[in-house]
Amino acid sequence: MKTVLTNKNISIRTRRRALECYIEPILMYGCEAWTISKQTQKKLEATEMWFLRRMLRISWTAKKTNDTVLEEAHTTRLLINKIRKRQATFFGHVMRREKLENLVTTGMLEGKRSRGKQREKLIEGLADWLKAGKSLEATKDRKKWRTMIANAVKQGT
Known part of the structure; x- marks a missing residue:
């Protein structure tokens, strides 16, 4: 794909579209x-900028800010929001099903916790992104959950 993504004869819009169609799904597998x-x-933001710099043929030694590169590519940072949206959609799906996946995700399994600082949970990350706090009960209502996700994506947080 390097020859296509770095080809100056192809418009930047088309090259970005090729990046979104062929590279990003591989990058976001299992996200x-x-x-x-x-x-x-x-690291994800750095990867996104690396792709854009390679597409625009901007050397890593060139002293161009990320904002300048984003302007030249006529885009904004989208990767993190795409990942968060996919996570929230999948999380809503899991929470609506009341099976083993729900128990694992919510952390309601019995047993001892490991020593040391506890790992961040998926729920905590999504609650921060959605600004929902602990009120993730909205997952039961699909329309309300989709609205919350759409609002968070629009805000670009």
Whole structure:
């Protein structure tokens, strides 16, 4: 795909579309189950910028800011929002089914917790993104849940 993505004869819009169709699905495989920490988010944003810089043939030694690169590509950062949207959609699906997946996701399994700092849960990350706090009961109502997701995507948080 390198020859297509770096070809100057193809418009940037078409190259971005090829990136979204062929590369991003591979990058986001299994993202519904990820817990995105600050470090992971920085790595994903760096990866997104790396792709854009390669498409525009901007050297890594060139002193261009990420904002300048985004302007040249006529885009904004979209990857994190796409991942969060997919996570929220999948989470709503799991919460509506009252099976084993629901118990695992909500952490209602019996047993001892491990020592040390506890890992961040998927629920906590989604609650922060949706600004829903602990009121994730909205997953039971599909329309309300979809509205919450759409509002969070629009805000671009």
